[in-house]
Amino acid sequence: AGNVEVSVILVHPSEGIQVLKRIRDERPDKVYFQSKFRSGTTTEETQCNLCLPDDLPICNFTDLKTGEPWFCYKPKKLPCSARVNHARGGYQNGLLMTEESRFFQSKVNLQKPILPSGPDYVTVEASSRAGASLGQCVRGMSLTSPSGFYYKDQWMLTQCNIRRFNTPTSIIDCLQGKVVHLLGDSTIRQWFEYLDEFLPDLTKFDFGETKKNGPYTAVDIANKIMVKYRCHGPPIEFSDVSSQHLHYIANELDEIRGGKNSVIAITIWAHFSTFPVEVYIRRLQNIRRSIVQLLNRSPDTQIIMKTANVRALKPEHSIFHNDWNCFQLDSVLKKMFKDINVAFVDAWEMTIAHYLPHDIHP
Numbered sequence: 202a203g204n205v206e207v208s209v210i211l212v213h214p215s216e217g218i219q220v221l222k223r224i225r226d227e228r229p230d231k232v233y234f235q236s237k238f239r240s241g242t243t244t245e246e247t248q249c250n251l252c253l254p255d256d257l258p259i260c261n262f263t264d265l266k267t268g269e270p271w272f273c274y275k276p277k278k279l280p281c282s283a284r285v286n287h288a289r290g291g292y293q294n295g296l297l298m299t300e301e302s303r304f305f306q307s308k309v310n311l312q313k314p315i316l317p318s319g320p321d322y323v324t325v326e327a328s329s330r331a332g333a334s335l336g337q338c339v340r341g342m343s344l345t346s347p348s349g350f351y352y353k354d355q356w357m358l359t360q361c362n363i364r365r366f367n368t369p370t371s372i373i374d375c376l377q378g379k380v381v382h383l384l385g386d387s388t389i390r391q392w393f394e395y396l397d398e399f400l401p402d403l404t405k406f407d408f409g410e411t412k413k414n415g416p417y418t419a420v421d422i423a424n425k426i427m428v429k430y431r432c433h434g435p436p437i438e439f440s441d442v443s444s445q446h447l448h449y450i451a452n453e454l455d456e457i458r459g460g461k462n463s464v465i466a467i468t469i470w471a472h473f474s475t476f477p478v479e480v481y482i483r484r485l486q487n488i489r490r491s492i493v494q495l496l497n498r499s500p501d502t503q504i505i506m507k508t509a510n511v512r513a514l515k516p517e518h519s520i521f522h523n524d525w526n527c528f529q530l531d532s533v534l535k536k537m538f539k540d541i542n543v544a545f546v547d548a549w550e551m552t553i554a555h556y557l558p559h560d561i562h563p
Contacts, residue, residue: 202327209315212514213525217304217311221525224296225477231521232438232475235290238276238283245276248290251436251480260284264434267451267487271435287447289438292521305516312514312559335361340503341542344535348547349554356551369400376426378462383430384450385468386437388548389507391562392466393417393430403428414439416446437472454491459499468507468548470534471561474526481530485537496542506538510548512561524559 213221224231234249253259253272260281262271275281297305305311338361349358356363366372381396383389390413397405397419403426405419416431432439434449450467457463467488473481495502509531511524531549538545552563 202325204322205325206322207317209317211310211313211315213519213523214304214310218525220297220301220304221520221523224520225475225526228293228296229476229480231293231296232436233290233293234436234438235288236273236284236444237286237288238279238281239285240279240283243278245279247274247276249273249287249435251476264449264452266455267449269434269449269484269487284444286444287435287437287442288440296520305519307514307516311516311519337362337364338544340544342544343539344545344547346550347554348550351554372396372400373402373421373424373426376424376428376464378425379427379464380462381426381428382453382457382463382465383428384453384465385433385507386471387413387432387439388471388510388562389466389468390415390417390430390432393419393428396428400426411439411441411443414442414446433469433472436476449487451487451491454488454495457495457502459495459502461501461503463499464503464505466505466507466546468509470509470527470530471512471522473530474522478529478533482533482537485534489537489541492538492543493541500542504543505546506534506543507546508534508549510552510561510563511559513559522561 229252230250235246236249238245238247247260249262249272251270251272253274258275260273260275262273262281262284263269264271273281273284276283303310335358338358342360345359347359349356351357355365366375383393393415397403397417400421402421402423403419404421405417408416408418414432417429419428420426431446431448431453432442434447450469454465457465469484469488470481473484492504496504509527512522512527514523528549535545548563552559555563557563
C-alpha cells in the first residue's frame, strides 16, 4: 500500500501516426542496404532490399527453403555468386511533406510528458492477494496486460512467481549441461554479452567474426555449458555481416535437435519496423512453423520469445524507427505465439514501466 506516481507521455499525436502509417506502407525502400561482391582484386558494391525496381539486372537471393525474398542489383563485372557481405546502406531523405514535419518535434508532440492539473499520484490499497503464492512461471502461460510491475526495482509478474538468478552460481546451476541458442537482433545479443561478462568460467571463442555482429560461441567446459548467438537474416541493419552468416531463424531451428538440454531464445522485431506489417507476419509464420515442428519432435525443448521493447525517439529517426510501428509488431508477435508451448519475456511492458529513459538496448 502507498502512493504511486502516475506518468503520462504523448509518444505520437494521431496526425503523426497517420504519417507513420503512410511512410511505412508506401515507402518500404526508405532504409536501403548494400552488399559487396569480390573476385580476386575486383570489388563492386550494389544496393539491396526486399524489393527493387527491375530497371537493372538483379541478383535473386530469395531463400529457397523459407521463400523469404532478398534482392541486390547485379554487379556490372562480377557474378551474383561473388557476394561477400551485407550491410545497411542508409536512409532515404525527403519522406515527409512540408506540413508533416511539425508532427515530429521533440518535447512538443514527440514523447512529450503530459503534466497533471492536480495530484500526480494514486493511492494503492493493500490487496488481499498480497503475498499469496502464484506458483512458478511455466511455458505456455498466456500473456496478460499489464503483465507485471516493478516493486523495489524488481520486476514482478501478475500471473506467477519469477525465478531470479542474481549470482553466477544460480545461473550456472540452471544452465549446467545445456546448450543455449540465442537467435535474433542486437537486443538478444545483449543476453550473450551479459552471460559472457557475468559467468567467470564462460570463455568466448573468437572465430574472426565481425565485432557486434557474430556469430558467437562461448563455452564453460567444467559445467558443460555452451552459449551461441547468431543474428537473423535480412533485413538487418548491421554494419557488416558476412553473406555466409546470413541465416534465417526458421532454418536454424530446423537444424537444432532439441531436447531437455536445449534452450532457445528468440527475438526479431527491431529491423522490421520500417517495412509493411505483412513482411513481419510472413517472417513470424516461418518461425512459428519451425517451432511447432521442433516441439513435435522434441517436446522438452525450452523456447523463449523475447518481445520488442521501447526505444529513444529522436526527431530525425522517428519516421524510420518508432514505438508506434514497434507496438504493432509486438502485438503481432504475441498473437502469433500465444497458443504454443513457449515462454515469453515481455520486454515491452518491462521497459514501458521502468523509470529510466527509453533505450533500444536497455
